[in-house]
Every structure is written in structure tokens, then in C-alpha cells.
Amino acid sequence: MKQVINNEILKIEKLKKYFHVGKDKQGPIYVRAVDGVTLNIKYGETLGLVGESGSGKSTIAYTVVGMYRPTSGQILFKGKNIGMEASRRSLSSKKEIQIVFQDPGSSLNPRQTIEQILALPFRIHTQVPKKQLREKMVKLLEKVELSPDYLYKSPPSIGGGEKQMVAIARAMASNPSLILLDEPTSALDVSVQAKIINKLIDLQKEMNLTYLFITHDLSLMRNVANRIAIMYLGKICEVAESVTFFEKPLHPYTQMLISSVPVISEEEEKLKPKKVISIGEIPSPVNIPSGCSFHLRCPYKIPICSKVDPEMIEFSPGHIVRCHLFAKLENKKQQRSDLYEEESVIY
Numbered sequence: 162m163k164q165v166i167n168n169e170i171l172k173i174e175k176l177k178k179y180f181h182v183g184k185d186k187q188g189p190i191y192v193r194a195v196d197g198v199t200l201n202i203k204y205g206e207t208l209g210l211v212g213e214s215g216s217g218k219s220t221i222a223y224t225v226v227g228m229y230r231p232t233s234g235q236i237l238f239k240g241k242n243i244g245m246e247a248s249r250r251s252l253s254s255k256k257e258i259q260i261v262f263q264d265p266g267s268s269l270n271p272r273q274t275i276e277q278i279l280a281l282p283f284r285i286h287t288q289v290p291k292k293q294l295r296e297k298m299v300k301l302l303e304k305v306e307l308s309p310d311y312l313y314k315s316p317p318s319i320g321g322g323e324k325q326m327v328a329i330a331r332a333m334a335s336n337p338s339l340i341l342l343d344e345p346t347s348a349l350d351v352s353v354q355a356k357i358i359n360k361l362i363d364l365q366k367e368m369n370l371t372y373l374f375i376t377h378d379l380s381l382m383r384n385v386a387n388r389i390a391i392m393y394l395g396k397i398c399e400v401a402e403s404v405t406f407f408e409k410p411l412h413p414y415t416q417m418l419i420s421s422v423p424v425i426s427e428e429e430e431k432l433k434p435k436k437v438i439s440i441g442e443i444p445s446p447v448n449i450p451s452g453c454s455f456h457l458r459c460p461y462k463i464p465i466c467s468k469v470d471p472e473m474i475e476f477s478p479g480h481i482v483r484c485h486l487f488a489k490l491e492n493k494k495q496q497r498s499d500l501y502e503e504e505s506v507i508y
Contacts, residue, residue: 168204169201169237170204170339171236171373172236173221173225176224176231177193178217178224178231178232193394193449195224196449197396198221200221202339203387206387207386207388208390209403211376211418212392216395217396217446222341222343225373238339239254255286256335257335258337260332260341261340263344263348265328266324273315273316274313274315275313276295276312276313280294282334283298295312299312305327307326325345325357329357339372340371341372342373342374345357380422387402391412395446398455398482398483398484401481405477405479411487412455412483413486443458450467451470452466463485471488472488
């Protein structure tokens with residue numbers, strides 16, 4: 162059992178990651194990929210991080226794992242701030258936080274055998290004797306339902322689903338606590354995706370793992386994630402338990418995403434929120450508009466939306482939203498009744 166500290170394995174506080182892309186007469190130009198994100202992940206849960214391409218969700222994962230250094234903010238792993246360390250080579254967090262990338266074809270060295278690929282994390286992070294190394298690798302392959310023969314194969318000689326299973330096995334070799342899954346099924350055939358997802362769920366139960374599952378597929382999160390967070394242009398829009406999230410989405414952007422999820426029956430269609438039609442285009446992350454970054458596309462905007470960036474508020478226990486339509490209601494006891502009376506926005 163992993164050590165529990167306030168039931169949070171990872172806590173991100175006001176995280177920013179800006180990329181310098183040039184300059185103009187006003188000064189340097191930055192892409193604000195992650196812009197003040199606060200988020201937490203509980204032990205043993207799967208947090209689904211959902212958003213359109215370019216929303217900044219993968220940048221969060223790469224910053225947490227140490228591929229990027231934060232511009233500002235904190236990344237607390239088991240209570241220790243690991244975000245601003247110049248190097249993580251000496252930190253145990255490098256062993257305990259692993260990542261599975263979207264495309265296994267590019268994340269696995271095509272010139273190495275599977276044996277060489279799996280041996281490296283064992284040699285770096287564990288004290289397994291050389292004589293027992295092959296036995297450990299065989300057991301690892303068996304966990305992801307691959308035969309020992311795969312040790313002698315190379316990535317170009319196996320299929321996409323098998324490559325991703327090898328990538329998952331490599332991530333588990335160091336016995337991590339937290340695994341970041343960066344759209345692990347989006348590059349695979351539909352027939353293979355279910356197998357990968359089921360295996361990830363089984364491994365989570367077996368090894369007491371915590372997942373940050375990054376995806377653009379909102380319908381996938383209904384059956385996989387315990388909680389869901391929605392990102393838009395570098396900021397979190399809404400966070401809620403999975404059941405609450407689909408039954409009562411609050412943010413107009415969240416409603417837009419859920420209402421566009423395809424369904425196969427009239428009963429499922431009735432459960433979806435009222436269709437929210439997006440207006441306008443997605444702004445450039447180099448030139449994000451003032452106020453709420455979604456206001457140019459929001460059909461429910463009010464005057465304050467174009468002037469003031471809203472803050473996150475807890476609408477109900479565990480259900481957090483960043484929207485002026487809810488922030489203006491100060492008394493939590495009156496939020497629900499006032500919302501339905503004053504705003505004909507939700508449902």
C-alpha cells in the first residue's frame with residue numbers, strides 16, 4: 162500500500178508553463194500553454210483530463226513528469242514540491258512517476274529489442290540482480306498479456322497494440338505510484354482500444370496505481386475516470402465526479418462537449434444536456450482574449466465575461482466550475498435555486 166498524505170498523491174497549484182515564440186514591438190511573445198492551473202489527484206483514482214487539441218493538457222503531463230520546467234507554480238508529489246527542481250535525476254519521484262505516450266511507435270527505440278527496452282528502467286530504478294533480470298521482464302510481459310518470445314522482437318516487428326503494451330510494461334518496471342497516460346489509445350485501431358483500456362484498469366487494481374488519463378474522447382471517460390477535469394486554452398473550466406459531471410454539467414463549454422457526444426439510442430439522447438452551439442472560432446494561444454477565454458464562443462456570455470477572468474468556485478461538494486454565471490452567486494445555499502431562476506442557461 163502506497164503512503165497516503167491527505168489522500169492526495171499529486172497537487173498542482175497555480176501552475177504556469179509559457180513558451181517563448183518570438184517578440185514584437187510590445188516585447189516578448191509567449192504561448193500560454195498552461196495558465197494558472199490548480200488540480201489534485203487522489204490516491205488510487207483515475208482523473209480524466211479532457212480538452213480539445215492545443216488546450217494544454219499534454220503540457221501539464223510533460224511538466225509533471227519533468228520534461229518541462231514550470232514557468233511558475235507548484236507541483237507537490239506526496240507533499241514534496243518537485244516542480245522547480247532543475248534536475249530530477251536524484252529524486253525518487255523520477256522512479257514513482259511514469260508516462261505512457263500517445264504514439265508507441267515513436268516512444269520505443271526501433272533499434273532495440275524489447276528486452277533492451279525493458280531492461281533499462283530495471284537497471285536504473287531497481288536493485289534487481291542481473292541473474293533475475295530476465296525473469297522479472299518475463300513476468301512484466303505476462304502482466305500485459307505478451308509471451309516471453311517478445312523479448313527477442315523489436316518494435317517495428319510488432320503491431321500498434323502490442324507496442325503500447327510494451328510501453329505500459331516499461332512504465333510499470335520501476336513500480337511507480339502515478340502513471341500519466343497521454344492519449345494512450347488514440348493512435349490505435351478501435352478493435353485494440355478496448356483491450357488496452359481493460360488492461361489498464363486491471364493493472365490499476367492489481368498494483369494500486371493512480372492515473373492521470375489525458376484524452377480528447379469525453380465518452381471514454383464515462384466508464385474509466387473517477388473524476389473529470391475539462392481544460393480550455395490553458396485553464397481548467399470544470400472538475401467533478403464522473404457521474405455528476407455527465408448528469409449535471411455546469412460550464413457552457415462542458416455542456417457543448419457533452420451535447421456533441423454521439424449516442425445510439427433515444428434514451429441516451431434524452432440524458433444529454435440541451436444542445437449548446439459554439440459561436441466564433443478558437444482564439445490563438447498566443448493572443449488569448451481578455452476576460453473569460455471562452456467568451457468569444459459562449460452563447461450565454463454576460464458583460465463581465467469579456468472583462469474579468471472568472472475564478473474557480475465550488476458549486477457543490479467536489480463540483481468546481483470557473484464561470485461568471487456561477488461566481489456571481491455568493492451564497493452557496495441559494496446557488497441552485499437562484500441559478501435556475503435568474504439564468505435560463507442550465508438545462
